[in-house]
Amino acid sequence: MAPDTVQPPPGSALPEQAMAPQPWRIHSVRRDVASNEVFSWELRPEPGVEPGPLPAPGQFNMLYLFGVGEVPISVSATTAEGGVVHTTRAVGSVTRAMQGLEPGAVVGLRGPFGSQWPLEQAKGRDLVLVAGGIGLAPLRPVIHAALERRSDFGRVVVCYGARSPGDMLFRDELDAWDRRDDLDLRITVDRGTAAWRGDVGVVTQLVERGGFDRRNTLAMTCGPEVMMRFTAATLERRGLKPEDIFVSMERNMRCAVGFCGHCQIGPHFVCRDGPVFPYPVMEPAFRIREL
Amino acid sequence: MKELLAIIEEQPFFEDMEPAHKRLLAACAAERSYEADTRLMRDHEPAETFWLIRSGQVALESPLREGTVPFQTLGPGEIVGWSWLLPPYRASYDARAVTDIHTLRFDAGVLRDRMEADPAFGYRLMKHFAALIVQRLQAARLQGLDIYQPGGPGHGA
Numbered sequence: 001m002a003p004d005t006v007q008p009p010p011g012s013a014l015p016e017q018a019m020a021p022q023p024w025r026i027h028s029v030r031r032d033v034a035s036n037e038v039f040s041w042e043l044r045p046e047p048g049v050e051p052g053p054l055p056a057p058g059q060f061n062m063l064y065l066f067g068v069g070e071v072p073i074s075v076s077a078t079t080a081e082g083g084v085v086h087t088t089r090a091v092g093s094v095t096r097a098m099q100g101l102e103p104g105a106v107v108g109l110r111g112p113f114g115s116q117w118p119l120e121q122a123k124g125r126d127l128v129l130v131a132g133g134i135g136l137a138p139l140r141p142v143i144h145a146a147l148e149r150r151s152d153f154g155r156v157v158v159c160y161g162a163r164s165p166g167d168m169l170f171r172d173e174l175d176a177w178d179r180r181d182d183l184d185l186r187i188t189v190d191r192g193t194a195a196w197r198g199d200v201g202v203v204t205q206l207v208e209r210g211g212f213d214r215r216n217t218l219a220m221t222c223g224p225e226v227m228m229r230f231t232a233a234t235l236e237r238r239g240l241k242p243e244d245i246f247v248s249m250e251r252n253m254r255c256a257v258g259f260c261g262h263c264q265i266g267p268h269f270v271c272r273d274g275p276v277f278p279y280p281v282m283e284p285a286f287r288i289r290e291l
Numbered sequence: 292m293k294e295l296l297a298i299i300e301e302q303p304f305f306e307d308m309e310p311a312h313k314r315l316l317a318a319c320a321a322e323r324s325y326e327a328d329t330r331l332m333r334d335h336e337p338a339e340t341f342w343l344i345r346s347g348q349v350a351l352e353s354p355l356r357e358g359t360v361p362f363q364t365l366g367p368g369e370i371v372g373w374s375w376l377l378p379p380y381r382a383s384y385d386a387r388a389v390t391d392i393h394t395l396r397f398d399a400g401v402l403r404d405r406m407e408a409d410p411a412f413g414y415r416l417m418k419h420f421a422a423l424i425v426q427r428l429q430a431a432r433l434q435g436l437d438i439y440q441p442g443g444p445g446h447g448a
Binding site for chain 1: 303348350358360361362363364366367368389426429430433434436437438439440441
């Protein structure tokens with residue numbers, strides 16, 4: 001039977017001052033998408049702040065915009081200077097207010113929280129990462145880690161689906177990954193343009209193309225739930241066992257430490273037991289309408 | 292013929308077909324290469340052929356007044372064309388080689404006659420194509436949902 005969580009949370013120490021946001025300054029802002037609705041901040045701690053442990057791939061921080069509100073945002077990279085990069089899409093009142101901030105602004109940060117992608121479990125195996133839309137952001141640290149420890153893994157396949165060529169994130173990095181011969185990057189868009197020469201269609205068709213050892217592969221997927229559901233079904237059809245598939249869930253959160261229940265999916269707290277879950281744990285929830 | 296059979300045997304699409312059925316398929320197949328931008332099928336034209344892509348990329352496109360719009364691309368190991376299976380046997384979209392491509396081209400008119408004459412073969416091949424059509428239908432539904440739009444369907448609350 002698959003474990004309920006990737007990292008058993010009970011007993012795991014909460015970061016110091018888990019409920020008290022610490023001041024972090026926006027060091028740089030990057031806007032990838034033409035509409036500017038998606039932006040990445042590199043945050044660095046203010047002097048005097050003792051940063052907690054560096055977030056592991058898959059974990060998230062709570063970002064507090066003083067006077068507006070607090071939101072959970074996944075970590076899309078960490079930097080050599082001790083910075084943490086968060087990639088956010090402006091969709092609600094807090095993230096829309098965040099969208100206007102420039103370097104130098106100070107926000108509150110608490111974390112890191114949650115479970116992580118099971119990279120250790122993927123050691124010695126093929127690694128398949130399937131990202132949809134902004135779901136590439138939480139998987140990006142996995143790609144960084146896999147490339148740093150490239151010899152630990154077999155084939156590394158990254159499948160990325162975006163709405164259109166103009167909606168693709170981290171373009172320069174995608175180009176760099178595409179030039180590598182030790183990473184199989186596959187990109188598709190739902191809607192092509194006259195200038196687009198790549199694939200058109202849903203991301204699951206990139207998974208259908210195989211190119212990994214069905215008996216020895218670990219897969220991680222992040223994106224809209226319907227996309228993850230179809231991706232998992234495709235991976236299973238390609239021969240993967242459900243317990244070798246991991247998904248990252250997204251829900252509204254408040255406390256981030258498993259007290260308030262805002263993010264509950266059935267018995268699971270997404271903030272504490274997730275956001276990364278083995279697929280068999282979330283599969284029943286995917287079948288419940290409006291959950 | 293032997294070479295064609297060997298190619299068919301290594302294709303996942305035909306993986307679980309019986310040897311006799313693979314031989315029937317090979318008898319209706321030929322290797323064909325096309326240059327980039329060649330149009331393999333045109334919307335509404337008679338569909339008497341299907342292709343298995345061995346290398347290169349093909350775009351399926353809908354012809355609109357403003358020009359053709361690609362809605363799916365296909366690569367090695369994938370099948371182009373299933374309109375030959377059912378009346379009125381006319382293509383329902385365009386298919387264009389995006390790059391130079393190498394294919395196995397199947398004479399679908401002859402295959403249809405063989406399927407009628409040998410119901411076991413017909414049923415087996417129809418099942419393979421039904422699975423392909425379902426897969427494409429599901430993909431088209433997912434694509435139509437526009438799931439990556441901000442706050443689009445299927446995102447967490």
